[in-house]
Amino acid sequence: MESDLRYYLRRAAEERTAAHRSVTDQARERHSSLAREFAERAQACTAPALQAMSA
Incomplete structure (x- = not known):
């Protein structure tokens, strides 16, 4: 299962590509x-x- 972070990063990249095209x-x-x-x-x-890392 894809994490939320990976999903959002993938979708952002796909939308940037779509904007370019x-x-x-x-x-x-x-x-x-x-x-x-x-x-x-x-x-x-x-x-x-x-x-959490900085705490």
Whole structure:
């Protein structure tokens, strides 16, 4: 089973690729927005682990 972190990282990469390949500005913007959202979720997954390491 894929972890949340790996899923969000994979989806962010897929959306960045889709944005790069998009033909229209609207599609490019939407894929870029989704890529940022998934990257933020991935970062949120790592925050608790980093806090635990520093404690």
